[in-house]
Amino acid sequence: MKIGIVGCGINGAYLAWKLSKNNEVEVFEKNSVIGEKPCSELISERIWNFVPKRNDLIRNVIEKLIIHFPKKDLKIKFYPKMLVVDRKQLANYIVELAKQNGAKINLNSEVKRFFYIKNKRPQIYISDKIYEFDYLIGCDGYNSIIRKSLGIKDPLCILGIYTRIKKKSKINVINVYPLKNGISWAIPRKNDIEYGVYERADIARNEFNNFCKRMKIKPKEIYSHLIPSRLTKMQKGRIALSGDAIGLTKPWSYGGIVWGLIADDILIKNFPNFAKYEEDVKNFFEPKIFYSKIALFAGKFLGDKLSFLTPKELWFDGDWVF
Numbered sequence: 083m084k085i086g087i088v089g090c091g092i093n094g095a096y097l098a099w100k101l102s103k104n105n106e107v108e109v110f111e112k113n114s115v116i117g118e119k120p121c122s123e124l125i126s127e128r129i130w131n132f133v134p135k136r137n138d139l140i141r142n143v144i145e146k147l148i149i150h151f152p153k154k155d156l157k158i159k160f161y162p163k164m165l166v167v168d169r170k171q172l173a174n175y176i177v178e179l180a181k182q183n184g185a186k187i188n189l190n191s192e193v194k195r196f197f198y199i200k201n202k203r204p205q206i207y208i209s210d211k212i213y214e215f216d217y218l219i220g221c222d223g224y225n226s227i228i229r230k231s232l233g234i235k236d237p238l239c240i241l242g243i244y245t246r247i248k249k250k251s252k253i254n255v256i257n258v259y260p261l262k263n264g265i266s267w268a269i270p271r272k273n274d275i276e277y278g279v280y281e282r283a284d285i286a287r288n289e290f291n292n293f294c295k296r297m298k299i300k301p302k303e304i305y306s307h308l309i310p311s312r313l314t315k316m317q318k319g320r321i322a323l324s325g326d327a328i329g330l331t332k333p334w335s336y337g338g339i340v341w342g343l344i345a346d347d348i349l350i351k352n353f354p355n356f357a358k359y360e361e362d363v364k365n366f367f368e369p370k371i372f373y374s375k376i377a378l379f380a381g382k383f384l385g386d387k388l389s390f391l392t393p394k395e396l397w398f399d400g401d402w403v404f
Contacts, residue, residue, distance in 0.1 A: 083354070084108075086206060086215035088193050088228055090116055092173050093325035093342050094221035096132065098187070099180035100350050107185040108215075110208060112192035112222075116177050117170030121307065122244060122276060124256075124269060125172075125339050126400040127162040132343045133176060141272035142166040147256040147398070151385035158398040164256075166271050193222070196231040204320055217354050219322045224308045226327035232318045237310035237329025240264060240336060241286035244278025245294070245301035251275060259293070260382055265335075266293040277301075280309065280336050309336045313371070316363065317356035322349060330367065332402050333374040340401050341367065374402050 083105045087094050090111035098109045124144070144164040149156045177187055188208075195207035196218075204218040220228025224239060240263070253270040264280035266289065277297055279290040286306075294301060310329035316322060330345055331338040345363050352359040384392050 083216040084214075086110070086204070086213060086218045088196075088206065088218070088220050089222035089226075089325075089327075090173070090177065090187060090189075091221060091223070091325065092169075092176060092339055093346055094219075095173055095176035095180055096343055096346050097219055097221065097324060097349065098185040099176055099183055100346070101353065102180055102183040102185035107180070107183075108213070109180070109185060109187045110191040110193055110206070110213075111187065111189050114190050116187075116189075117173040121169060122242070122269065122278060122337070123166050123169045123271070124335070124337060125165050125167050125169075126160075127165060128340050128401060129165070129167065129172075129343075132340075132347075133172075133179070136172075136175060139168050139171050139175065140165050141168060142270055143254055144256055144269070145254050147258055149258045149260065149385065151260065151389055151392075154385065154389035154392060156385060156392055157395040159395065160400050161397050162400070164400045166269065193227055196228055198232070198319065198321060200319055217320050217322070217356075219324055219349075220327050221324045223326045224310050224329075226323060228321065229314070229323055229327050232321060234315045234318070234323075237314040238312040239283065239308045240280055240311050241283040241306060242278060242280050242309050242336065243286055243290040243304060243306040244276055245299070245304050246271070246274045246276050247299050247301070248274045259296075260385065261289055264289075266290075268297065283308070311336065313364065313367065316360045320354070320356075322356040322359060324349060328363075330363075333371060334378055334402055335400075370402065 085105050085107045087109045090109045098107050101107050147158045191208050193206045198204040203214050205214045220226050251270045257268045259266045261281050263282045266279045269276040281289045310326050312329050314329045316328040325342045330341050348362045349359045
């Protein structure tokens, strides 16, 4: 079968790698290089359950996190450990695996038009050239043109803003400061520290500026991106969506790499039955999202209002109720 994939981030590259074992796969990436999306690089050790381990991609190993509530600090030990991984190199690594299987990767190939008639093969238009496929997968992020063209409602979003300050550090602890609707954080990497904020879009920049003042830093470069925060519909006929395009992120951190790869494996298992893919993804993740949000609300309430009831230290699964 001939499969088209729009977007060559980690999800798109992973699907291209796996599906190209038995199919003809072609990927279309709008950027000139892989891994251009600005994003935090914190991933659990479970990443190596999906791709062969590469120690040279690891910038730091994070063993614990400290949540700074107003009246008390809560220490959390990660199990499994969290890794700071070079996300751009990780994406390119998976792309090379896909190429080895025969997948074709097209850069500078932004899909601006997409047409699909029920029971017909989907078509995409790039630079006035038509590409037709048996099946098409949209891995083109929060602003997915494939999702919009299918008339699927956009997922709710939160805004992430961060900067990186050069500073060598052997620290392996993340510091987190709860906000009204999100968090601010400081993540030690190899040669710098990442300071950032996840918050409601209309107040995120103000919270970021306040956080920079609190940390006594002066950013030279600032990165930002919209992060989906609620699952949306993920398929229609011969079309499927994956990753940020379906709004799949963890409620506590708004990260989504491992969760996205789990969903990708569900897609691969059910391919080309996209309706079953959507059903299985929702059955797997919706309970985790629901109970995660309850746990998150309870944790913030205890930390803010009843700090004397919170323990001094906890063990925590970075992939949340896995």
